[in-house]
Amino acid sequence: MQQTHNIILIGFMGSGKSAVGRALAGRLRWRHRDTDTEIESEAGCTIADLFLAEGEAAFRHRETATLVRLLSEITYEQTILSTGGGTPLQPENAALLKQMGTVIWLQASLEAIWVRVGPNLASRPLLAAYQDNPQARIESLLTERTPLYAAVADFALDTSIYARPMEAANQILSLLDR
Ligand code: S3P
Numbered sequence: 007m008q009q010t011h012n013i014i015l016i017g018f019m020g021s022g023k024s025a026v027g028r029a030l031a032g033r034l035r036w037r038h039r040d041t042d043t044e045i046e047s048e049a050g051c052t053i054a055d056l057f058l059a060e061g062e063a064a065f066r067h068r069e070t071a072t073l074v075r076l077l078s079e080i081t082y083e084q085t086i087l088s089t090g091g092g093t094p095l096q097p098e099n100a101a102l103l104k105q106m107g108t109v110i111w112l113q114a115s116l117e118a119i120w121v122r123v124g125p126n127l128a129s130r131p132l133l134a135a136y137q138d139n140p141q142a143r144i145e146s147l148l149t150e151r152t153p154l155y156a157a158v159a160d161f162a163l164d165t166s167i168y169a170r171p172m173e174a175a176n177q178i179l180s181l182l183d184r
Contacts, residue, residue: 011108012080012083012084012085012106012107013030013036013085013107013108013178014087014089014103015027015030015086015088015089016089016094016109016110016111016112016155016158016159017091017113017114018113018114018119018144018155019123019130019133019144020119020121020122021091021113021119021165022112022114022122022165022171023088023091024040024088025171026088026112026165026171026174026175027040029170029174030086030178030179031085033172033175033176034086036083036084037080037083037085037086038085038086039076039080039085039086039088040087041069041076041089041090041093044075045065045068045072052129053090054128054129054130054131054134056068057131058131066092069090069099070098073093073099073103073106074102076106077105080106081106085107087107089103092151094109094155094158095151100157100158104158108160108182109159109161110160110161110162110163110178111156111158111159111161111163112163112174113155113163113166114165115164115166116141116145116148119144120144123144127140132147161178161181161182163178
């Protein structure tokens with residue numbers, strides 16, 4: 007069987023990884039997988055409940071274990087993989103993602119991120135604890151993470167300008183010359 011090259015979406019919370027991933031998979035008729043969804047179904051609870059029950063460090067271990075499993079599962083598939091906003095930050099995860107396929111970094115402006123995540127802060131444990139000033143928290147996480155996303159990415163695309171996920175998906179396809 008010939009090895010295929012998967013498409014891996016990374017980026018901050020609210021950058022569109024899940025929505026654009028679904029659109030891309032629909033367009034290419036590839037399988038769509040999502041690390042957060044995989045972790046939730048394995049744990050039998052939401053990411054927010056997992057953070058409460060086990061803490062962030064345990065979540066990060068689950069994230070790496072999920073990538074290790076997915077690496078062998080998707081090697082011979084055609085898969086779009088949407089990741090969590092923190093997935094590429096650990097060096098071992100970054101290496102796994104690069105082995106899986108072409109890594110696309112979805113970027114978004116602070117304003118676009120706020121519009122997308124603001125209404126549902128409770129589902130995002132890294133922001134939920136900062137109810138007093140979640141926007142400042144987003145800004146400082148973004149500053150900290152931007153160089154790490156850049157180090158893993160093969161391509162970057164700002165999704166802030168697209169009204170619909172399919173528009174960003176089409177732009178990714180032209181970046182990849184497909
Ligand atoms: C996280 C982002 C979340 C989820 C978890 C941690 C992060 O995924 O994995 O809450 O560290 O940025 P989304 O980017 O899909 O919200």
